[in-house]
Amino acid sequence: MITSKDNELIKEASKLISSSKYRKEKGCFAAEGVRLCCDGAISGARIIVFLYTDRAKRKYEKEFILISAASEKSCEISEKLLMKIADTGSPQGFVCLFEMLDKKSQSYKIVSQRRYAALENIQDPSNLGTILRTAEALGTDGIILSDDCCDIYSPKVVRGSMGAVFRLPVMIVENFTEYIARLTSQGIMTYASTPHKAKNINDIDFSDGGVMLIGNEGNGLRSETIAVCRESVRIEMKGRAESLNAAAAAAILMYKLQG
Numbered sequence: 001m002i003t004s005k006d007n008e009l010i011k012e013a014s015k016l017i018s019s020s021k022y023r024k025e026k027g028c029f030a031a032e033g034v035r036l037c038c039d040g041a042i043s044g045a046r047i048i049v050f051l052y053t054d055r056a057k058r059k060y061e062k063e064f065i066l067i068s069a070a071s072e073k074s075c076e077i078s079e080k081l082l083m084k085i086a087d088t089g090s091p092q093g094f095v096c097l098f099e100m101l102d103k104k105s106q107s108y109k110i111v112s113q114r115r116y117a118a119l120e121n122i123q124d125p126s127n128l129g130t131i132l133r134t135a136e137a138l139g140t141d142g143i144i145l146s147d148d149c150c151d152i153y154s155p156k157v158v159r160g161s162m163g164a165v166f167r168l169p170v171m172i173v174e175n176f177t178e179y180i181a182r183l184t185s186q187g188i189m190t191y192a193s194t195p196h197k198a199k200n201i202n203d204i205d206f207s208d209g210g211v212m213l214i215g216n217e218g219n220g221l222r223s224e225t226i227a228v229c230r231e232s233v234r235i236e237m238k239g240r241a242e243s244l245n246a247a248a249a250a251a252i253l254m255y256k257l258q259g
Helices: 008-018 020-026 034-043 054-059 061-070 079-085 125-138 155-160 176-185 223-227 246-257
Strands: 028-032 047-052 074-076 094-099 115-119 142-146 170-173 190-193 210-214 231-234
Touching: 008 020, 008 028, 008 047, 008 079, 008 094, 020 028, 028 034, 028 155, 034 047, 034 061, 034 094, 047 054, 047 061, 054 061, 061 094, 115 125, 115 246, 125 142, 125 155, 125 246, 142 176, 176 190, 176 210, 176 223, 190 246, 210 246
Parallel strands: 047 074, 115 142, 115 210, 142 170, 190 210, 190 231
Antiparallel strands: 028 094, 047 094
16 A cells, blocks of 8 residues: 655656646546546556555445556555645546547548538636537537647546546647648538627528538637637527626537537
8 A cells, every 4th residue: 555645656647747847747536536537447447556545445346446456556545645736626536547539630530411610729627628618518429629729638637527538539639720721621510609790690501511610718719719710609698698608608519509
């Protein structure tokens, strides 16, 4: 059992949980909690290390067997060390260190008639996690992220996605505007969500599917990105509200895109 805070695995787990830069350097990320660790194991993600407490092992016996069988290395840690590395206030006692899912090089083909969400410069991890979770729930076929979105492997994103980060096809692209322009030129329907000079989303026929673009929480989509889209759409606002939270807006937009 690991009891020392100076243990290399404990240091590694702590850095992976706290530092986006370190996650990118190591090509690994951490997921905490019974459900997330199980989701990762079931999805086939590579579990490099599985850290657990004796309490959790006894309480979640079936889940422990599942995760440990899928892990390359399993180590028991003390409750004190769990509290040191945990990102939540009441940790369940399971922490897995996963190899990154290589989404940057993943280049799945965008298929006409299917439905995708494309996110530009989303900065709030809670928003990104919720959008991923909602996208999976609505049956969205995949997610495209600009490379200046917040870290998809941050604990808040992974936790907020409720495991969708393991299951939902996600592609991170370096030149977002150029990529969207290429999709448009290929005949893919691309929809820029913006309140300016846009059609009411309720008046659009989405039966041909396409890509719905959602922009930064404060500034929306960049003007150059809007310009390369086939259509601009808006959510009709009532009452005195001027805007919606990015995750709430994304939920409406992705739901409408389902047709």
